[in-house]
Amino acid sequence: MATPGENYLRIRQSLAEDVALVVAAKGRSVAEVAQVVEAGATIIGQNYVQEAQALRAELGEGAGRVELHMIGHLQRNKVRRALPLFDVIQSVDSGRLARAVSQRASGVVRAYVEVNVGGEGSKYGVPPDDAEEFVRRMSELGNIRIEGLMTMEPYSEDPEEARPYFRRMKELFERLKGVELPNVRMEVLSMGMTNSYRVAVEEGATMVRIGTAIFGPRPT
Numbered sequence: 337m338a339t340p341g342e343n344y345l346r347i348r349q350s351l352a353e354d355v356a357l358v359v360a361a362k363g364r365s366v367a368e369v370a371q372v373v374e375a376g377a378t379i380i381g382q383n384y385v386q387e388a389q390a391l392r393a394e395l396g397e398g399a400g401r402v403e404l405h406m407i408g409h410l411q412r413n414k415v416r417r418a419l420p421l422f423d424v425i426q427s428v429d430s431g432r433l434a435r436a437v438s439q440r441a442s443g444v445v446r447a448y449v450e451v452n453v454g455g456e457g458s459k460y461g462v463p464p465d466d467a468e469e470f471v472r473r474m475s476e477l478g479n480i481r482i483e484g485l486m487t488m489e490p491y492s493e494d495p496e497e498a499r500p501y502f503r504r505m506k507e508l509f510e511r512l513k514g515v516e517l518p519n520v521r522m523e524v525l526s527m528g529m530t531n532s533y534r535v536a537v538e539e540g541a542t543m544v545r546i547g548t549a550i551f552g553p554r555p556t
């Protein structure tokens with residue numbers, strides 16, 4: 337069986353150079369993540385503030401070379417702890433969270449807007465139809481710079497079923513790119529996971545987030 341480091345390299349080499357690869361590390365040990373960092377990973381995605389804290393503290397040498405991205409739902413009461421840990425918050429999913437981040441930040445925070453592209457009740461994110469208005473309001477907050485969009489598409493065994501959602505995100509991304517606002521510079525379209533990243537890249541993802549294909553099935 338291939339190691340996480342080998343899996344990372346294989347996937348990295350299969351992607352075009354200008355597609356960023358986020359290693360989705362939720363539930364993985366620091367030792368496992370360290371292997372992937374040693375193999376060259378530069379962006380680690382975390383869903384939980386606590387795991388990110390442990391990773392920052394224990395990664396040692398490697399920590400300086402990696403960006404940590406928050407990709408899970410961030411509770412407002414964890415914002416203060418989260419801010420010093422993360423380089424990017426990919427999961428800005430509500431106006432209340434955005435305001436909390438902007439108020440508590442001591443500098444400009446890099447962020448993506450999470451879009452609930454499938455309109456699922458079980459997922460966080462801004463409805464696609466509200467995204468432009470949302471970005472306009474973000475633009476006025478001061479301490480947040482919007483650099484992209486992130487989405488989790490509705491899960492399906494067949495990644496082809498995700499294609500229309502990815503296409504919709506790409507259209508939204510291109511439209512928002514054309515909107516000139518202070519503190520907004522749309523550069524990243526973060527979409528596609530283990531099961532779906534190939535289709536996401538075909539549809540214009542500039543960043544994919546992969547866990548299972550690197551580390552194996554999550555321990556339950």
Ligand SMILES: *Cc1c(COP(=O)(O)O)cnc(C)c1O
Binds near residue numbers: 407549
């Ligand atoms: C877990 C997770 C991923 C990676 O999912 P895999 O199917 O394990 O590749 C990507 N994005 C988010 C937001 C996640 O929580």
